[in-house]
Amino acid sequence: MTERFIIPRSVEWNDTHITILNQQKLPSETEYLELKEISDIWDAIATLKVRGAPAIGITAAYGLALAAQRYKASSIDEFKQQLQKDRDYLASSRPTAVNLFWALNRLVSSIENATSVNEAKTTLIHEAIRIQVEDEDVCRRIGEHALSLFQDGDRILTICNAGSIATARYGTALAPFYLAKEKGIHLHVFASETRPVLQGARLTTWELMQAGIDVTLITDNMAAQTIHAKNITAIIVGADRIAANGDTANKIGTFGLALLAKSFGIPFYVAAPLSTIDLATKTGKDIPIEERNPEEVTHIAGTRIAPEGVNVYNPAFDVTPHELITAIITEKGIISGNYEAALPALFEGGETSETI
Template structure:
């Protein structure tokens, strides 16, 4: 199931807001549609956001009527900045947009630039599928048949081009007839774990058990959880990792129970320009996500704090799993070596 697809006149996305009740695809026909889809979480997951934004910028550029290269680049910069404003935390968004900008820096004509942008966006999607498979292979090497693994949010196939990051080992284990048992935290407030991860893994035939977020400690103890694996929206140069709210709590619990805690993410999620987790901007979202469930008000009219992400300090992370391999220990020294020979 493709979460994002390019067409000549529009982009098609799987509407993740409609899951699990309805499998619905939406057509994004202009840059505003793309911006709205990202903000409203119709498309989510750092790699999928990056792919959608890249296609969105290419789609916007197709509509430019100028043949003047200077004007073309001015329009492109304007639309790049507009799309970049959709979500502040996931670095893949900025990485993908800037990769497209670099790809046309030396274009000799507007037509060449338009073609290049589309090609580059498609390359990002094709590469992501390969990247996710390699992440999954590396992650699978850490697990044994029958392991019970906990996760939060959705870092799966619908959040990427295919396979996912944190969920990739579950999909690959199924292909290899190896059994991994998944324990999915529901992921309040918008229930990505309950609506998306539980749905995706059950559709793939993976044994998945859904728990509420505040059941994590008891589940680790009672069900003898083997490991925790999560995705990431941004990894700082020292290894501090921003991921969906609730991830930090899992890391603290895993440390208390002496359970390995892994982060699975592509190199595009590693931001060497951000020194520590303290420098990562944390998106805060509307209070209605907390006070309402399925449109029903469940709380009085009070102040609400609704951060979409938290930051797990590097010392709580057993290993960071990338397409290049698994890094642990001195992240500040080791993370930069992953980029040798890689287009960034």
């Protein structure tokens, strides 16, 4: 019997604006923002009002389509030039999550054969909506595949927020927990707080509690003790970019969890859509790692916690080497082992065989 519960959404298209859930205000305030200008969309992505690789891609696609509706181009060629300029502007908002570039490039490609400005404007809206609809289906399929790896009563650790508010719906790493809830399977989630911006504490716990899912919050430096004391059976994380050899960029702290998983002999899973796989990036060494404002580290909720003038290193992501990843879970199925061969095969059509 399917159980009814709340699955929050983070991005919605309207004819004159985009509505987003302001993730900077959670969990103390549930605020929705109306974004009307392309500069608003850029700011929302850059300042983490919207975050999570798929949600960033969806928001950017809507932002580009929205901006294009106001072009006064006299020809389709002029229209395409303006679109490319706005595409490049939005692409500059964050450098690591490949979904951002994937979604923007998909919109630009969608009007390649357009013969009029009106046709191009309509096509862009339809393509952006299609990206969101497809992502919801993709996330559910990721969840179904991931759930096949877990058993009733499993205790699973995650980091950051790879959930419904980071995607169109369900999430990637959190998708199996929603589907388990639907099916009456009990999984206990342990959420790492995810310093410095606390996406695990503020967002993952909030959205899982909305759905009545059993979740326990820990600080980042409690991970090893938690795995040991609470009998953690697996770790599952999302991804912002997966290189051609399987090296995976995800929220800072993920690499450390992968090392712990190897030490404790438990599986370490990456859950991500095909749009996160970047075959043009050969290894993790080629993935650009965003470094953010030092105040994210020196301040908490606007209050300084470190001395004035202290040096700060604040990478937003780290790269987990492919050899530490037990399996990568996509909408096409589960792959492991030789990622360099298995990842390109995912793009050849059809479901892959589950190799776990």
